[in-house]
Amino acid sequence: MTAERHLDRLRPAAARxxxxxxRTLRGEWHAIVVDPVRQLARRGLSGLLLAFVAAFxxxxxxxxxxxxxxxxxxxxxxxxxxxxxxxxxxLRTPVSLYVPALDLPVWAGITQLFLAFALAELTLGRSRTxxxxxxxxxxxxxxxxxxxxxxxxWSGLGLPAAxxxxxxxxxxxxxxxxxxxxxxIRRAPVVFTLTGGSMVWESIAVxxxxxxxxxxxxxxxxxxxxxxxRRAQLRALGRSLLPTRTPGPxxxxxxxxxxxxxxxxxxxxxxxxxxxxxxxxxxxxxxPVTASATxxxxxxxxxxxxxxxxxxxxR
Numbered sequence: 001m002t003a004e005r006h007l008d009r010l011r012p013a014a015a016r017x018x019x020x021x022x023r024t025l026r027g028e029w030h031a032i033v034v035d036p037v038r039q040l041a042r043r044g045l046s047g048l049l050l051a052f053v054a055a056f057x058x059x060x061x062x063x064x065x066x067x068x069x070x071x072x073x074x075x076x077x078x079x080x081x082x083x084x085x086x087x088x089x090x091l092r093t094p095v096s097l098y099v100p101a102l103d104l105p106v107w108a109g110i111t112q113l114f115l116a117f118a119l120a121e122l123t124l125g126r127s128r129t130x131x132x133x134x135x136x137x138x139x140x141x142x143x144x145x146x147x148x149x150x151x152x153x154w155s156g157l158g159l160p161a162a163x164x165x166x167x168x169x170x171x172x173x174x175x176x177x178x179x180x181x182x183x184x185i186r187r188a189p190v191v192f193t194l195t196g197g198s199m200v201w202e203s204i205a206v207x208x209x210x211x212x213x214x215x216x217x218x219x220x221x222x223x224x225x226x227x228x229x230r231r232a233q234l235r236a237l238g239r240s241l242l243p244t245r246t247p248g249p250x251x252x253x254x255x256x257x258x259x260x261x262x263x264x265x266x267x268x269x270x271x272x273x274x275x276x277x278x279x280x281x282x283x284x285x286x287x288p289v290t291a292s293a294t295x296x297x298x299x300x301x302x303x304x305x306x307x308x309x310x311x312x313x314x315r
Contacts, residue, residue, distance in 0.1 A: 024189065031186035036122040043122070050129055051118040054171065055110050057098035065100070074099055075167075082145045082164035089145075093138055101170030101210065109172065116175040119182060129178065132224060136177025139220040140213030141168060147212065163209045172210065173217040180218050184225025196222075 040047050061078070064070035078095035100109075120129040150158035176195055183192035196218045203211035 028186070028188040028190055032119065032182065032188050032191060036119050039122040047122050048118050050121045050126055051114045054098065054117045055114045058100055058110060058113060058171065061098050062100045078169060080141060080168045081166065082148045082168065086145075089141060090138075093141060094134065096169040097133065097137060097171045097174055099169035101172060109170075109175075112175050113171050116178040120178045123182060123186070132178055132181050132221065133171075133174035135224065136181075136217040136220050137171075137173045140173045140216040143216045144168065144209055144213050159209065159212070166209050168209065168213070170210075173213050176214050177217040177221040180221035181225045181228075184222055185228045 061074050065074045078092050078097075078099040080089050080092050080096045082089075084092075117129065117133075120132065124132070144159070144163075147157060147159040148161060148164045152158050152160050176199055179191060179195040182188065183195065199211070199214040199218050203215050
């Protein structure tokens with residue numbers, strides 16, 4: 001009875017686990033396979049441009065490296081080592097994506113390379129695919145240089161100086177980074193386990209420079225995937241961290257000089273007006289005559305009876 005009771009209790013949990021697993025696998029199948037196939041049917045072979053370029057680039061550099069002169073030029077163009085100057089390593093990093101790695105088979109890695117770039121280009125677009133591939137590769141290269149600079153020790157974090165002379169090329173870090181990024185943003189735990197788990201096992205089984213760089217690529221891809229679609233939140237966080245400034249009196253901006261006014265065009269002479277006919281004089285209004293009292297003139301003090309006074313000579 002006790003065994004039957006335990007089985008009765010475990011059956012609902014097993015059913016819920018089976019339903020959860022089925023939903024997860026179905027969602028991952030649609031996110032990783034069905035949606036990219038629909039994009040491919042809509043866009044055609046142009047949606048696989050980066051995948052074809054990456055695959056043919058690796059094949060091209062692999063064939064050139066089979067000859068001594070070609071191998072020299074491949075090393076000069078895409079050979080990255082930790083003991084090189086930093087500016088030279090950064091300059092060669094984009095080409096190093098197409099240079100085959102030393103300890104990895106070329107033809108076995110081309111399939112993974114083509115599939116990673118194809119799924120990423122159909123899902124993310126060309127610009128973001130290139131950005132993720134370059135960012136994960138560059139992160140692995142820079143952190144590997146830091147580990148070599150630290151030196152052995154530090155609980156196994158550092159690397160010996162001899163690793164600085166190892167040729168650090170190949171698209172493996174970009175492939176791992178693209179698969180990890182897709183699995184994070186598409187919620188695909190199976191793909192994440194196959195990529196991230198395999199890189200952890202590789203770094204434990206073969207503790208070399210490539211294994212460390214693959215782990216760094218996985219970690220950087222996880223961080224980028226968690227930040228996907230949170231641009232507005234990151235901008236708001238950055239603005240909140242910036243120190244606030246108190247507004248002070250702003251200096252008055254100098255007034256811009258006014259543009260000179262254009263000269264006015266001369267006005268056309270007016271035509272002479274015709275002489276107007278003389279108007280008839282208007283009669284002035286007749287005012288009424290009013291009788292006014294005459295005012296007598298003042299009497300002179302010396303009346304002369306109408307004669308002027310005589311001078312002394314006349315007398």
